[in-house]
Amino acid sequence: MDYFSNIEDTIKNKEEITIYNAISGEVKRNDYYTDKIKKLAAKLYSKYFAIFFIKLDFLRIFYELFVFSFSLYQVYTNNYSIGTAIVLIGYSVMITGPISYLNSILLNIKNSINAIDFLRELDVEEEQGEFLEKGIENISFNKVNYSVDGREILKDLSFTINKGEKIALLGPSGKGKSTIVSLILKDIPLTNGQITINNIDLKGIAKEYLYAQIAVLSQTSRLFPGTVEENLCLGKKGSNKEELEEMLKKFKLPFQLQYRIDENSANISQGEKERILLARALLANKNFVILDEPLEGVDLQNKGEILSYLKNYLEDKTAIIITHREEVGAICNKVIKL
Ligand SMILES: Nc1ncnc2c1ncn2[C@@H]1O[C@H](COP(=O)(O)OP(=O)(O)OP(=O)(O)O)[C@@H](O)[C@H]1O
Ligand SMILES: [Mg+2]
Structure with missing residues (x-):
């Protein structure tokens, strides 16, 4: 079960894993089980076992039908009370339950193996590209157009961000602010125009090198089910505990590092989730x-x-901050309005 939920987390969070360049770590995290599971699956999927399980499942259905009709008959002939019949049927299902459970496990194993193979393909897929040796010196949008389904989102957009600049990207909802981020991260291809980094066309820069330079908090960022520490550390390997605890304090997060976050962040508030995501992006220290x-x-x-902390943190960095709030402009030295 650990194995299945590990795989599920990996697939659900594939966007974060890619951006934080953590794919090979994820493959390793799952590798411990993968070989064992594959051997087990090979056995279970052998013809002999497959036929055995199908027979077993049929037997289970006949057995349950038999107990059900037998109990009803006994109630009808006044040998059993309704209560006794219900208990009997209940116990018979308890006995046969594990057989159907076994079948669902088989199905799960099959799906998980497909998933881990997909992950491996991602890991070995090598993109050729320019290495950003000196880090990001500048990013330029040159007459960038972006349309989706015939709808024009960005039109002839041109701007340059130079090293050390802090850009506030302002504009109404739906104007294309997040689209600009997706274009920089090569999540979507531009329709027309050109984006360059250090005067190299973005198309020629491998995602892996790009993500090694950029920390991102996006509107679709997610947390893993796991401890607060694991979630914070996705952005940075080998952070020390004091540094992480300092971040919790700074972002008013009332948790211990070992506090476990549930699936879909169900046991923390929306604001807490967003502050953990922000802390994680900053801990990546890009x-x-x-x-x-x-x-x-x-x-x-x-x-x-938090704004004054951000201002300090960004002092020697380059940043794009997207916001609806004008006050963020105060910690930036350039504003782009869409
Ligand atoms: N995957 C998509 N498919 C089709 N249209 C999309 C997709 N993603 C975004 N859009 C459209 O692109 C436009 C720009 O979206 P974007 O998310 O960039 O806006 P935004 O400026 O970030 O808005 P907000 O302030 O609400 O986050 C919107 O009209 C949106 O409906
Ligand atoms: Mg947006």
Whole structure:
């Protein structure tokens, strides 16, 4: 079961894993079980076992039908009370339950093996591309157009971000702010125009090199089911505990590092989730930082403090901060309005 939920987390969070260049780590994380499971599956899928399980399942259905009709008959002839019949049927299902459970496990194993093979393909897929030796010196949009389903989202957009600049990207909802981030991350191909990094066409830069330089908080960022520490550390290997605890304090997160976050972050508040995601992006400590609505999870009372922390943090970095809030402009030195 550990194996299945590991695989499921990996697939659900594939976007984060790619951006944080953590694919090979994920393959290793799952590898421990993979070989064992594959051997077991090979046995279970042998013709002999497959026929055995199909027979067993048929037998189970006949057995359950038999107990059900037998009990009903006994109630009808006044030998059993309704209660006795229900208990009998209940116990018979308890005996046969594991057989159908076994069948569902077989199906799960099959799906998981497909999933891990998919992950391996991602890992070995080598993209040729320019290595960003000196980090990101500049990013330029030259007359960039982007349309989706015939709908024009960005039209002739041109701007340059130079090393050390902090850009506030402002504009109404739906204007294409997050689209700009997706274009930089090569998640979507541009329709027309050109994006360059260090005057090299973005098309010629491998995603792996790109992600090694950029930390991202996107509107679709997710947390893994797992501890707060594991989630914070996706952005940085080998962070020390004091540094992580400092971040928890700074972002008003009332958790111990070992607190377990449930699936879909169901046991923490939306604001807490957004603050953990922000802390994770900052802990990655990359020189180029893209933050899409970083203040969404921060309340009015703590906004000033977090903004001044961000200002300090970004001092020697380059950043794009997307926001609806004009006050973010105060920590940036350039504003682009869409
Ligand atoms: N996957 C998609 N398929 C089709 N249209 C999309 C897709 N993603 C975004 N869009 C459209 O592209 C436009 C720009 O979206 P984008 O997410 O960039 O807006 P935004 O400026 O970030 O808005 P917000 O402030 O609400 O986050 C919107 O009109 C949106 O409906
Ligand atoms: Mg957006």
